[in-house]
Amino acid sequence: MATAAQSRMTPLKLFSYSFVLLWLIVAAFPFFWTFWGSFKVQADFLSKADWMNALTGANTIEQTGSAFTGQGYHGAWVLEDFWFNFKNTGIVVFFTVIISLTFGTLGGYALARSGFRYAFWILMAALVFRAMPHMTLVSGYLLWFFEWNVWGILPTTIIVLVAINQPFTLWMLHSFFKNIPKDMDESAMVDGCTRFQAFWHVIVPVMWPGVITTGLFSFLLAYNDFTVAVMLLSEENETIIPAINSFMGTTQVEGKVMYAVAAVVSATAPLFVLILFFQRQIVSGLTAGAVKG
Amino acid sequence: MKHRTFFWFILPTLSAMVLFIALPIVSVFVQSLFVAHEQVLVVTENCGPFGCKPSTAVDVEATEKLRQEQPLGKFNGLGTYLNRSHLAVADISEAWATSKTMGEFWGQVYNLPFYNALTFTLTYAFVVTPLVLVLGLAIAVGVNNLPAMLKGLAIFVSLLPFLVTPLVGSLILFWMVDGDGVIGATIQKIFNDPSLSLKASTPLMWIMLMIYGVWHTLPFSFITFYAGLQTVPEDTMEAAQIDGASKWQRLIHVVVPHLMPLVSFVTLMLIMDNLRVFEPIVSFSAEAHARSLSWIIFNDLRESGNPLYASAGATSLLTIIIVIILMMPVLIRTWRDFSRKSH
Numbered sequence: 013m014a015t016a017a018q019s020r021m022t023p024l025k026l027f028s029y030s031f032v033l034l035w036l037i038v039a040a041f042p043f044f045w046t047f048w049g050s051f052k053v054q055a056d057f058l059s060k061a062d063w064m065n066a067l068t069g070a071n072t073i074e075q076t077g078s079a080f081t082g083q084g085y086h087g088a089w090v091l092e093d094f095w096f097n098f099k100n101t102g103i104v105v106f107f108t109v110i111i112s113l114t115f116g117t118l119g120g121y122a123l124a125r126s127g128f129r130y131a132f133w134i135l136m137a138a139l140v141f142r143a144m145p146h147m148t149l150v151s152g153y154l155l156w157f158f159e160w161n162v163w164g165i166l167p168t169t170i171i172v173l174v175a176i177n178q179p180f181t182l183w184m185l186h187s188f189f190k191n192i193p194k195d196m197d198e199s200a201m202v203d204g205c206t207r208f209q210a211f212w213h214v215i216v217p218v219m220w221p222g223v224i225t226t227g228l229f230s231f232l233l234a235y236n237d238f239t240v241a242v243m244l245l246s247e248e249n250e251t252i253i254p255a256i257n258s259f260m261g262t263t264q265v266e267g268k269v270m271y272a273v274a275a276v277v278s279a280t281a282p283l284f285v286l287i288l289f290f291q292r293q294i295v296s297g298l299t300a301g302a303v304k305g
Numbered sequence: 306m307k308h309r310t311f312f313w314f315i316l317p318t319l320s321a322m323v324l325f326i327a328l329p330i331v332s333v334f335v336q337s338l339f340v341a342h343e344q345v346l347v348v349t350e351n352c353g354p355f356g357c358k359p360s361t362a363v364d365v366e367a368t369e370k371l372r373q374e375q376p377l378g379k380f381n382g383l384g385t386y387l388n389r390s391h392l393a394v395a396d397i398s399e400a401w402a403t404s405k406t407m408g409e410f411w412g413q414v415y416n417l418p419f420y421n422a423l424t425f426t427l428t429y430a431f432v433v434t435p436l437v438l439v440l441g442l443a444i445a446v447g448v449n450n451l452p453a454m455l456k457g458l459a460i461f462v463s464l465l466p467f468l469v470t471p472l473v474g475s476l477i478l479f480w481m482v483d484g485d486g487v488i489g490a491t492i493q494k495i496f497n498d499p500s501l502s503l504k505a506s507t508p509l510m511w512i513m514l515m516i517y518g519v520w521h522t523l524p525f526s527f528i529t530f531y532a533g534l535q536t537v538p539e540d541t542m543e544a545a546q547i548d549g550a551s552k553w554q555r556l557i558h559v560v561v562p563h564l565m566p567l568v569s570f571v572t573l574m575l576i577m578d579n580l581r582v583f584e585p586i587v588s589f590s591a592e593a594h595a596r597s598l599s600w601i602i603f604n605d606l607r608e609s610g611n612p613l614y615a616s617a618g619a620t621s622l623l624t625i626i627i628v629i630i631l632m633m634p635v636l637i638r639t640w641r642d643f644s645r646k647s648h
Contacts, residue, residue: 022552024552024553025450025552028443028446028447028450029447029450029451031443031444031447032444032447032448032451032459035440035444035463035523036459036462036463038520039462039463039465039466039520039524040462040465042466042477042478042481043465043469043477045477045481045487046477046480046481049480057480058480058483058485058486059485059490060484060485060490063487063490063491066487114317115317115318115321116318118314118315118317118318119314119315119317119318119319121314122306122310122311122314122315123315125306126306126311127306128306128308128311131311134315134319136636136639136640137322138322139632139636139639140629140632140636141322141326141327142577143577143580143628143629143632144326144330144625144628145580145581145583145598145599145624145625145628146581146599147581147583147598147599147602147603147621148329148330148333148599148602148621148622148624148625149325149326149329149330150602150606151329151333151336151602151605151606151614151617151618151620151621152328152329152330152331152332152333152336152618152621153325153329153332154606154612154614154617155332155336155376155377155612155614156332158376159376171321171325172325174321174325175321175322175324175325175326176325176326178318178321178322178326179322179326181318182318207306207307207310207314208310211314232468235470236468236469236470236471236472238470238471238472238583238584238587239583239584239599239603243603243606253470253472253473256472256473256476257472257587257588260476260588272476273480276473276476276477279470279473280469280470280473283465283468283469283470284465286468287461287464287465287468288461291457291460291461291464294464294468295460295464295528295532298525298528298529298532299528299529299532299533
């Protein structure tokens with residue numbers, strides 16, 4: 013119902029529109045640029061002479077005969093075995109999400125239904141834990157993991173990521189379960205269910221929207237993690253993010269930068285698809301903790 | 306819920322948090338009290354035709370054995386905290402005594418590794434956070450006025466920089482602003498100054514890292530505020546309009562107060578995340594110009610073959626204390642809110 017006064021173009025409105033437009037360009041342009049550039053050779057992508065080269069691909073045509081080349085992707089995926097890192101990431105992400113959600117739903121449900129004061133203290137402790145920089149925690153693990161000979165393997169990283177993920181998962185699922193009416197599980201208990209049976213038969217069937225939203229963020233945490241993976245995984249178990257970093261460290265040679273560019277685009281693609289399909293859930297998850305208070 | 310049932314439900318998540326978050330903090334403290342063993346030296350007498358000479362050699366076997374038996378090292382008390390790489394008490398008091406101006410004193414303190422990293426980390430957090438809050442609100446108001454069709458697209462595009470892996474996002478920006486990249490090279494051309502490069506200039510590097518920080522976290526504040534704007538009461542807005550409040554006045558006096566609880570939530574999240582800034586420094590190879598607390602811990606732990614557990618532990622514990630101090634106001638408020646609700 014826009015009234016005449018509301019739809020008039022005022023200077024303030026004009027400013028606010030152009031500001032939004034500017035932001036959208038700033039947000040999207042780097043991704044377009046890198047995606048486009050990943051099909052060029054390094055002399056075009058990082059062209060000191062003329063940035064137009066990156067668009068037209070002058071050097072790419074000269075070197076490969078075509079304006080687009082898959083050399084970077086070939087180098088990263090075939091020559092540098094990037095698929096292997098993708099497989100490791102797949103394993104880490106899958107188990108982290110499953111275990112985090114299992115632990116988180118049980119704990120979040122208990123916190124939402126318990127009126128005791130210690131439930132609140134657990135939530136406060138979780139908030140403090142959430143604030144700990146991951147690097148400080150990693151410096152606490154390293155010595156012991158070496159001592160116990162569990163350093164460098166995927167299960168260690170998975171369990172660490174699950175733990176780091178718990179504070180956030182707990183808060184989110186706690187506020188989600190609070191919105192499911194108490195009467196539902198309590199009437200099941202009146203009918204003779206135990207607490208766990210009530211949870212299993214009554215709560216579990218209705219909890220999926222909240223669990224999926226929380227799961228998306230667990231996925232992002234595990235997928236995007238660099239700090240834990242770079243310190244706790246040996247080279248043969250590297251996940252994609254540390255692998256991209258080691259491309260940068262060891263391959264600052266002509267041509268190989270493009271491997272890293274191709275790897276970066278490959279690593280961003282799954283996230284792009286994720287946003288495409290789950291935009292609504294991501295937005296509701298971002299704001300769930302805040303708006304409901 | 307009975308205590309017993311509660312216990313079994315909370316057990317998995319609580320044990321994960323205690324084992325891998327609470328205990329590591331204790332471990333970090335314990336590690337910081339020890340230092341690595343020195344190498345075991347043996348003095349042997351080398352007797353030749355011209356008499357005997359004592360010579361010292363490293364007893365590799367004994368050193369290895371000692372390290373195996375006591376992996377923590379030998380007890381050092383608070384020594385690590387006070388040394389030059391951490392609080393540097395001696396250096397600071399010396400700098401205080403010898404320097405004539407505040408500037409000179411600060412210059413000396415800034416060269417100490419811990420204070421250097423602390424300065425960058427705090428500057429980063431306290432520049433990026435307010436910028437993200439203000440710009441996020443501006444974009445949220447702007448998007449809220451857009452036609453419905455464009456809103457979804459705007460949110461989709463905005464989510465990209467936020468959800469992209471920090472290491473990857475900062476690499477993408479770095480390739481553009483580096484000396485050979487599209488923006489970096491263009492700036493050099495405009496100013497006709499080939500030395501104008503990220504790798505050569507500390508202020509430029511700091512600014513670029515903070516621009517990355519804003520780019521990466523702005524979507525979070527924007528989307529939270531945007532959701533908050535949907536709940537602004539229509540009646541109040543209309544009443545303000547009838548009373549003659551301009552658009553700007555309505556924004557400042559109605560919308561912003563309504564969003565205040567969200568502002569404190571977003572501030573808390575942003576400060577938590579900004580204090581752990583680490584990935585962009587790795588991506589930008591910024592360590593010559595900017596180091597964060599997380600980065601110096603990383604550097605200690607990476608000391609090839611022989612991680613400096615004590616030094617990393619001390620820095621970690623100092624970092625944790627700083628994080629908790631900065632969170633205190635929010636924690637106290639949450640606690641008060643809860644007590645009010647329960648009584």
